[in-house]
Amino acid sequence: MFFKLVVLFLLVNFSASEDPGFTFNGFRTANVSLDGIAEIKPNGLLMLTNTTKQQKCHAFYSHPIHFKNSLNSTQILSFSTTFVFAIVSEYSQLSGHGIAFVIAPSRGLPEALPSSYLGLFSEANNGNSTNHVVAVELDTIQNSEFHDINDNHVGIDLNDLRSVNSSPAGYFTNNNGGFRNLSLYSGQPMQVWVEYNGGKKHLTVTLAPINVPKPEIPLLSLDRDLSPYILDTMYIGFSSSTGSLLTSHYILGWSFQMNGRAQELDLSRLPKLPRRGPKQEPIFLTIGLPLIAVSLAFVTIFGIVFIVIIKRKFAEVLEDWELHYGPHRFKFKDLYIATKGFRDKELLGIGGFGRVYRGVLPTNMKEVAVKRVSHESRQGMREFVAEIVSIGRLRHRNIVQLLGYCRRKGELLLVYDYMPNGSLDKFLFNQPREYTLDWRQRFRIIKGVALGLVYLHEEWEHVVVHRDVKASNVLIDGELNGRLGDFGLARLYDHGTDPHTTHVVGTLGYLAPELTRSRKATTGTDVFAFGAFMLEVACGRRPIEPQGSGEELILVDWVFSCWNRESILEAGDPNLGGDYVVEEMEMILKLGLMCSHSVALARPSMRQVVQFLEGHVPMPDLSSLGISLSCLTFGHGEGFDDFAMSYPSSMDKAFNQSSSVAESLLSGGR
Structure with a gap:
């Protein structure tokens, strides 16, 4: 009986802690x-x-x-x-x-x-x-x-x-x-x-x-x-x-x-009030028959011209091989109507791969997000579209659903489920304390993104590497759950070329050091980026922040220094005001350091990360893993070619230790 009362008390307090x-x-x-x-x-x-x-x-x-x-x-x-x-x-x-x-x-x-x-x-x-x-x-x-x-x-x-x-x-x-x-x-x-x-x-x-x-x-x-x-x-x-x-x-x-x-409230979406007063008689009824005939002729000619113009306006690329993809291909006209002509008023944001607009599909009134990606090169387009359609079959509660695509001239349009609360970075940075996410919400988002990556890496029929895990690519749904989005886009620039990107596709601060040598994204590079993601969510800081006198704050270095002097909780986001579960905060910060190891084999897999987060496997002691500042690194420079082989001298020792480190991590195995 006492146990039931305790459970009831916890349930009541949990529901009361929700912010409806x-x-x-x-x-x-x-x-x-x-x-x-x-x-x-x-x-x-x-x-x-x-x-x-x-x-x-x-x-x-x-x-x-x-x-x-x-x-x-x-x-x-x-x-x-x-x-x-x-x-x-x-x-x-x-x-x-x-x-x-x-x-x-x-x-x-x-x-x-x-x-x-x-x-x-x-x-x-x-x-x-x-x-x-x-x-x-x-x-x-x-x-x-x-x-x-x-x-x-x-x-x-x-x-x-x-x-x-x-x-x-x-x-x-x-x-x-x-x-x-x-x-x-x-x-x-x-x-x-x-x-x-x-x-x-x-x-x-x-x-x-x-x-x-x-x-x-x-x-x-x-x-x-x-x-x-x-x-x-x-x-x-x-x-x-x-x-x-x-x-x-x-x-x-x-x-x-x-x-x-x-x-x-979105005032443009509010229902209209009933019309007041008597309905006015159309002026057309007062026009004589000769003028009506002239008007009809004019309208007919104008209609023909208008149809020709509209057909040209909404002309889109459609090749024979795309007929195979059926419902995954959207008509440009439908997307144009959905976004009200891609008006700035419907603009949700601008990212590294293009502009994103909110829209309502005219066919079923479903809210969607439409991303416009410029891509002039047709090289590899067939392979990329095949990959997009394949990714469209992914189904997971922590992954933004990719509904399909549209091609038109030098442009590719991707259609996603609409996430009403935008991207996670807007909740972490430059927000007053009362409007930031609390620790319970942040921990749930971290766990949700981790589960989404496990699904991509291990549970779907193919291995999917996200390639750009970061807070701005985690979208927040109406219930404040985190969902991974924007995968497949980095692949687009592998097929063609883009003068605005570096040789290594990704974002500074999230790039694993082995990418500069192999230029090949793996599940391990996703884990490295997830480590940076965990630290920015827990600390409320970006992985690389400019400081005074041209210096930069490297987040992983700072968290490591806090751990090294046995005060790792100092790295927590001050906007939380200390209102967090100490064990969870300490675990997230240490996991961030583990995932940021410069040796790929020394990083845990995403399944092991989830086991740590859910408490099924105890966290190993960082000191027993041989983690030192030389084993933790983010790329700082503008380019990566010079950085590719610039590991510290202690890296040789770290590589020699990587097998034993990996073995100790894998003891929590799949």
Whole structure:
């Protein structure tokens, strides 16, 4: 019985340690529970109310949220949310009742009443301390019973519709701080930000039109400890109601995050509001028949010319041998439409191999990432495309799915699954401490990438060498799992030539020294790069960082120096603030040194790395492996030809020891 209680306690605390978050750019597939008259329209628009009178509705996120610190049940954690709403009234100068963002102990509020109670409370329980309800109201009715300041205001409610703080609807401009009024029931979309700092016990509410960036000065703020009002587990959502005037309330998009800033909504992807007013008669109906005939002739000629131009615009290379690859080949036209003509607005990033764009395929509305790779040489293209199609059959949860390719003129386009959180390096470098990944997330990403490499090296039908393992090539999915991407690209430049690359394909700081001699990538060179990757994730530093006076910080040298003076934990990322599992941090740093050994045979395999990470095999003592600074190296120079054979004199001894070192590592075997 005691064991079950311990397991239950650990499970509860583990779930509470999660930082839940979600982003709904429209609600077509959103995990939301509805009641009352709320419904989701076919285009993804959440319609809270319709023109039915004296009704209420709720729309809550289906899963409960843990708001309190598992170690301190009296402390409310920080949270942030943003949403876009619209209130459409039948009359321009009058409106029904408003909308409230609400934190409540249950998804439904069965005792609540419509009209002025906004579906939150009733005459019997309004003001009761047992309600445990926190709400931000967007109220369009002035009710003297609740001391409303006007019929167009924003208020903060704590268990009571008598707001503890309220303000006329509007926003402060960022250029001069001037205040501009807004009409909540104008029918125009507006955005709200609600943010609570758990440490400072400070709540802010900010409002702005949808086309205006978030104002720097909030509309409302409240210094109040919310722990008496918010229980450990609560539900979040929206409440609204109708009265005697016909009014519709809509939510277009919603984002929420515990212990961090809510992800920005993609305003271009939000559903459209229903059209207002009568449909205008087309001008075409008023044109006479002669003009119609002339117009039709013009349209026909123009259409023919347009088709010719379009065919040339979307012309692509298609050779007989490519017919064999079938569904792996995408049409350029589909990719062009998906990325809105490769507009800069859809640009996700620029890497060493080309530009990457976000897109939505018109055939199945699937979100994808499209990488444009310039490659003028046709030498080896057939072999490379065959390799791309083969890689497209890889299936692993820690590998970004390569869906297919498209060739057009001197360009190759690769289509991948879309990863909403971008690349890992953006989370590690140049981020405020509160927005960096915590240790639990980093350790899970390291383990996930390691499992992905084991799959590539040993578990698929062929051995696949990634060739460019690094943080910028690890993408983060919606659940903050790490996925390896961008493999096969280095192979492209082996088939042809590219004046912008060095003779050794890869990235400085991740290149194994044997590459400069053999120029042949192996699973061992992937392990070397993975060692550099582990160190940069644990230390929050790049493998090679420029310092003052033209000097460079070589990360592996620095970690080794910390280990050599028996203070290896000093190398940990200071942004973690010491909040990590000491044994795990020490293991990652030591594994990084082992994988960075300049002798390939002295490095562990990726399967052995996974066994260390999962605790199935104990870590060997680094000193017993003969690791010294001379056995750890990154290439520093601009070129690699001079560096190819420049091992220190102690390398001869290291090579002689490599067989015994490898034997000791392989004792944890496959």
